[in-house]
Amino acid sequence: QQQVKQSPQSLIVQKGGISIINCAYENTAFDYFPWYQQFPGKGPALLIAIRPDVSEKKEGRFTISFNKSAKQFSLHIMDSQPGDSATYFCAASMETGGGNKLTFGTGTQLKVEL
Amino acid sequence: EAGVAQSPRYKIIEKRQSVAFWCNPISGHATLYWYQQILGQGPKLLIQFQNNGVVDDSQLPKDRFSAERLKGVDSTLKIQPAKLEDSAVYLCASSWQPREQYFGPGTRLTVT
Numbered sequence: 001q002q003q004v005k006q007s008p009q010s011l012i013v014q015k016g017g018i019s020i021i022n023c024a025y026e027n028t029a030f031d032y033f034p035w036y037q038q039f040p041g042k043g044p045a046l047l048i049a050i051r052p053d054v055s056e057k058k059e060g061r062f063t064i065s066f067n068k069s070a071k072q073f074s075l076h077i078m079d080s081q082p083g084d085s086a087t088y089f090c091a092a093s094m095e096t097g098g099g100n101k102l103t104f105g106t107g108t109q110l111k112v113e114l
Numbered sequence: 115e116a117g118v119a120q121s122p123r124y125k126i127i128e129k130r131q132s133v134a135f136w137c138n139p140i141s142g143h144a145t146l147y148w149y150q151q152i153l154g155q156g157p158k159l160l161i162q163f164q165n166n167g168v169v170d171d172s173q174l175p176k177d178r179f180s181a182e183r184l185k186g187v188d189s190t191l192k193i194q195p196a197k198l199e200d201s202a203v204y205l206c207a208s209s210w211q212p213r214e215q216y217f218g219p220g221t222r223l224t225v226t
Contacts, residue, residue: 006156034213043118043219043220044157044205049213089156091156103159104158106156107154
């Protein structure tokens, strides 16, 4: 019930192409869905996030699509650039007593080739 | 604004030894988290502090792991004794808004 499933495990995209990463969750108590970007040797950094009352959120080249009925959400990276090469984690969050708990997916290693 | 600071960045120990990690959160952030990230996996929450009180330690292996946050600022995470399966990156994060967590660079632990 606490799992967040993420696919694909790795992804190679040509420069200028669209990168798509998919996630699915089970627990309907999750109410906040962030995406994190992690470069080697660095901690994860918040990229973009969405709440389940919204079906899409766009920030620059990054878009989250959210399907509440299917319990699925995805990250689209438009015009992918070599600098986007990193590991991407989806996550799901729920309020707990005194705070919120993040459950992460297993990650997608994105490589953008020239 | 300075980010979350962690030290050391790397640590190699033998199994059954002890190790401690230190975290200094972003100034003013009341909530502090410790995560374990095993190679090829997403971070897993070990413990969450609100000021200097524990909010959630349900996934902390309490027989060998301990954590404290004195005066509601810095925090230390200790492993005693370490096992091979503890090899991972230990990430500290902090937040002042409930939903936005800021991560430090992590400490890479190798247990041999």
